[in-house]
Amino acid sequence: LAENQQLFRARRMLVDRISTPVMANLLDHLLEDRILNERERDCVFEEHLARADRASCLIDMVRRKGARASQELITNLKNFDPFLCNDLFPPVGQAEEAGGSRSFSTHIQRTDKLVGQLETSDMVIIKTRVALLINVRNFVNKKWIREGSEKDDAAMATLLTALGYRVRYCFRNETKKQTKILDIDKAVKDFAQLPDLSQTDSVIVVIMSHGIMGAVYGSRGKAVNPNEKDDLFPIDNIFEYLNAKNCPALRDKPKVIIIQACRGGDSLIFVIETNPGKCLSRSMKLIVVFLCQIHSTRNVSWRDPDFGSPFIQYLVEVFNTFSHKDHLEKLFTKVMNRFKQGPTPTKRQMPVKDRCSLSTHFYLFPGL
Structure with missing residues (x-):
């Protein structure tokens, strides 16, 4: 054309x-x-x-x-805006790799019938769904404010609701003048004890903040005084609180954990990893997606103040377009493929699927 x-x-x-x-x-x-x-x-x-x-x-x-x-x-x-340009005008062949079409839906596509090629072992349980969404936008240190993260918060809340999840403990300290102290550890621990979990077919936990290897920051951020500790939430705590021993209501149920942890700066890469053997058991079915951000230029942040981060934009677009027919692993693969041919190699974000122990395919099937 x-x-x-x-x-x-x-x-x-x-x-x-x-x-x-x-x-x-x-x-x-x-x-x-x-x-x-x-x-x-x-x-x-x-x-x-x-x-x-x-x-x-x-x-x-x-x-x-x-x-x-x-x-x-x-x-x-x-x-x-290389990410936007790459979305709208992808190189030939890239659109097919990313999802089979150049056009992604801005609204959830609803399932009107079950996919014909489902296997008997695939999971298609539609019950009350519950999700936890935590977004740490403001920090005690005003320089840490995550401008535009409220767009990610709103986009994920809309997506989760459209997928049939009731969003619980959705922390939003969006105003610049207010810094509400968020206790991420308590929020996850309380979520694991919700009575609603016995009726859900799955849970999704989304945490968005700054991060370091293996942990995300709460709103207090890095400690200022030597006698204080950094306000950090270890990612492994999620696995501990949601395992079969501490949360029997979620035994044998898929758990999707999405961490959007990033920090602007000079060529700083954060790939948050966890010990695969520490908390994972056969009854702990997990899909975990982590965001790795590469910033090659000082003070460059790929979180647009008007639209949020490319990672959340891509995730929402893929789920809107394909969750009515594709299982979870396939959806996350398509999200990851959106990044494989980034605008330039040094300005590319790449999400990492840290672990997946699902033995069967799990379908979200919005609308059923």
Whole structure:
């Protein structure tokens, strides 16, 4: 397809997802490249107040100028928002690898009938579902504030609800002026004792914060005084609290644990791992997904203030589009494949599936 046709096909998603800072950079560079004149550039921001309206104006203005102008916009978008550009204009063959289609759904696709190729051992139990969602946005140290993480929080809450989960203990300290002290350990321990767990067919635990190897930070963060300890929650505690001994209600039930633990900085990689033999037993069925973030440039964070992190965006898109027909392992494989051909090797995020002990496929089947 010609570039202006590609831009037209991607128009709706681009309008929905492009951020204001990226749009401003695009306008400046399109002016420098003489694709737009000053009057056209000013028109986008001065005649439109809403971000989406400005985006629509910019896209349509450039698209009508033809293939060369459209290609300049796409090229500049790749420089300023490589993850978004890679989503909307993936290299040939990448879309098929990531999920079989260039188009991902913005809403959950509901199951109207069971998948025909299910095996007799596959798990299709639809009961009351319960999920735990923890997002540590604010910290005592204001420099640690995770701008844009509230977008991840909202996206995951919407997804979990659409999948039939009741979201419990959803901590949200979203205002910059307020830092609510969150006790992650107590929240997970209390969740493991909920009476509702006896009726659920599975649980999902999502924790989003800063992290180090094997642990995530609570809102107190790193200790300031020598006699204090860092506010850290060990990931292994999740396995201990949810195992068959401490939580018999979840015996033989799948547990999905998603950790989005990241820290901006200089070429710092966090792959949170756990000891496979410490808490895992045959009755502890787990799928664990961890986020590894690579930051190659000082002060670069791949969590957009307007849209959140690419990891959560990709996860939500894949689950929205394919959870009505694919089992959990296949869904997470598709999420991981979204990262395999990142915009550049040094600016790539890669999620890691740390362990999976499911002996049968588990289907979410939203809508049944």
